Amino acid sequence: MSQARQTNIINLRAIRVACQECSLNTLCLPLGMDQAELNRLDDIIERKSPVNRGDHLFQIGDDFHAVYAVRSGSLKSYATTENGHEQIIGFHFPGELIGLDAIAEGVHPLATRALETTSVCAIPYDQLDSLSGELPGLRSQLLRLMSREISHDEQNMIILGQKSADERLATFLIGLSNRFALRGFSSTEFNLSMSRGDIGNYLGLALETVSRLFTRFQQDGLIRVERKFIEILEYDQLYALAGGEHSDHS
């Protein structure tokens, strides 16, 4: 019977990749869990078929029943004000968990949509909650991930609260570079999956400002930019700029 192991019957089956074989398990929920625990977790995770660019994972106000782990691709989360304007709250890359902000009220306070073809794992929350009661490793990692989310948001408040436009963009690029490096991609060359408008919206800047800064950073030799493609030429200088040397006059 169990010869179906290797000779996969249909492609749909290929979607199922156990957590222990997932290259992201050191970033994601599995971190710190042993073999037996991993199997329990594997059982409740639903591997979804890929979502296309522009598709929503969920809308604002949708009932919350699962958190999502990104396996590949990227997404953005955003709120909308009454006048219909959209404010982007964050971008999501492989290994990151989405929807943790919905636990409190049982409803998603933000919408999330894919920036490109993207695949995710869905983890039903009621099962995650009860399973985290049984598995200390899972519980600790879940708390760590939520805690990290909180401190990331706090970092973003610093960016928005007191940094100038060029400091914001530099911080954004450094942040992307670091996130890609963690996932084994190049930290100096990457493609932006979001538009200039998205970046500006996220950073609290007009898209024209973002565009101007990209060209200025390029003129200054900090980066090379070619539409969506970014190459970081002077990481250290960019990092210093992001760090927030407010000139000196204080």
Add this chain to the structure above:
Amino acid sequence: MSQARQTNIINLRAIRVACQECSLNTLCLPLGMDQAELNRLDDIIERKSPVNRGDHLFQIGDDFHAVYAVRSGSLKSYATTENGHEQIIGFHFPGELIGLDAIAEGVHPLATRALETTSVCAIPYDQLDSLSGELPGLRSQLLRLMSREISHDEQNMIILGQKSADERLATFLIGLSNRFALRGFSSTEFNLSMSRGDIGNYLGLALETVSRLFTRFQQDGLIRVERKFIEILEYDQLYALAGGEHSDHS
């Protein structure tokens, strides 16, 4: 607010107030726990003696070993940039948990200091973690509180990302009003425990701008302000302003 210096030596004994007798237990960790669970939680909580205005609960980089629940008073959390400038990330009022952002790295990413005489409960994290494995009610509430923290931070990103100065201050006042109301205080009359500079820092505005807006709001009849004392006269108008009607021109 600062009725400071009420040095009651005898009250030191009265510091021990069981969670079930605490007026904040519907906001704090105890929510959703039964009698037996509450007793378990009570056993691990340390009631600390009051901290004075300006005292630190912890500094940036301090080892993390406990989260703190505010019982009375208020505090601010802040980061410091390399040039020594301080960025306030949040204010804390009774019933709120402090330090959840430190779980991820085991070190406090922010410092927290009292704005007035303040008393807190300390909850050792290792015990909280293991206890939350045994008590489903505690685990759920802890996750809810962390989730709420995340969505609050996201709301703040919206404020900082796209609101104008007057919208920010209006949002701040409405937020305070709602928080006080939840705690059984007046939602229309209260004292600010933080300075104009703190408010401006938090909202990403110069303190002069905050001062000017207070006087303008008063001229417009929205509020009455007298040093630290605030009376909200037109809640609805203030709310509408906070909501973010970007004039109309869009």
Add this chain to the structure above:
DNA sequence: CGATGACTTGACTGCTGTCAACGTGCGTGG
């Protein structure tokens, strides 16, 4: 090949920060 959307660049405006002076309340010490 034209349409569409994304991006770039320029000109101008205005909100808000900066600098500066002054007012106000409070605690300390004579």
Add this chain to the structure above:
DNA sequence: CCACGCACGTTGACAGCAGTCAAGTCATCG
């Protein structure tokens, strides 16, 4: 009790960063 110092807050003048409006360029796709 009063004088003083100091921190905090208010108000004004000015300037600059970044937003808005607008025109034009570029890439992609049907």
